[in-house]
Amino acid sequence: AFTPRVFSGIKPSGGLTLGNYLGAIKRWVDMQSPDMDNIYCAVDLHAITVWQDPPALKAGTREIAAGLLASGIDPENSILFNQSQVPEHAQLAWIFNCVARVGWMNRMTQFKDKAGKNAEKASLGLYAYPSLMAADILMYHATHVPVGEDQKQHVELTRDIAAKFNSDFGVDFFPQTEAVIEGPGTRVMNLRDGTKKMSKSGDSDMERINMLDDADTIAKKFKKAKTDPDGLPETVEGLAGRPEAKNLVDIYASLSDMTPEAVIAQYPGASWGTFKPALADLAVTKLAPISDEMKRLMDDPAEIDRKLARGAQKAREIATPILEKTYDIVGL
Ligand code: ADP
Ligand code: NA
DSSP states (O other), X not given: OOOOXXXXXXXXXXXXXHHXXXXXXXXXXXXXXXXXXEEEEXXXXXXXXXXXXXXXXXXXXXXXXXXXXXXXXXXXXXXXXXXXXXXXXXXXXXXXXHHSOHHHHHTOHHHHHHHXXXXXXXXXXXXXXXXXXXXXXXXXXXXXXXXXXXXXXXXXXXXXHHHHHHHHHTOOOXXXXXXXXXXXXXXXXOSSXXXXXXXXXXXXXXXXXXXXOOHHHHHHHHHHSOOOSSXXXXXXXXXXXXXXXXXXXXXXXXXXXXXXXXXXXXXXXXXXXXXXXXXXXXXXXXXXXXXXXXXXHHTOHHHHHHHHHHHHHHHHHXXXXXXXXXXXXXXX
16 A cells, blocks of 8 residues: 655646646645645656747746745645756656557647647657656655646556556556546636637637736636627536536636536626626636735745755655665666
């Protein structure tokens, strides 16, 4: 049996979005417990699978750290660090590259989405991304990984890698990690195209809410969000087949810790002209204190770097013996 341990990461490849907050960060904060290790990470090695401007990448890593701290990740009781500062991740990823099969990688839908039609021109790192993610998780023998729905397939692959490693070498060394994907915020959609997830990279700024957006910008973006001519339904069943409407109700529910049913019950049959400003007010109420604190923290990059360095040190205390044991099992 493996002791419960939580791990998760976010790529520093652009500003944090409401999708990152509701799908990941908010739940990481809630899962913090003094009774177990909570390990949270800015995954900069993942970010460079596509081109990153070097100074922007460094700033992005600090912004992630500031976002996590401002949202309530407590660096005294959780481990908060930057992936590249713990070289064991890359070392374990190489071993997993030799355990995972090419056919498994070929089935990863996120690679297909991100590489697009020109997969030949994608980096080898983008292709091997899930193997590095498995290393991030298994580096700590993490048992639970809170993520958004888009990461489900990668966590399943992590389980496959763990199982194959254990069976190849006749050991019970890596756990079967569970993805924790719960609540209405696990798939926040793009505000202008309800069929795409909201993302910090790729889409235009009007399509997403950034954690650093000011109140006016948030209000404007929700006002311009795509909706259908009908307003809110009388019951949640009325959201079926209406992705844009469902998205706005889900965002409201996730921000307020309510169920979508309770949100609908509060605004039965409301017009968008009523609901969108209420949603914008709610988002500002929740995000403004976080973005204010983020800005304050980002004014002192050296202090963020110190916190990340301390976190990396704590992470390595767990990672080093696990990597040593892995090498020994493999015969290295
Ligand atoms: P992005 O797609 O914004 O670059 P990452 O790949 O860094 O985000 O993902 C960081 C975490 O945020 C993951 O757990 C991911 O599942 C979650 N996440 C990202 N976008 C969304 C979204 N639109 N809705 C819910 N969760 C999301
Ligand atoms: Na903890």
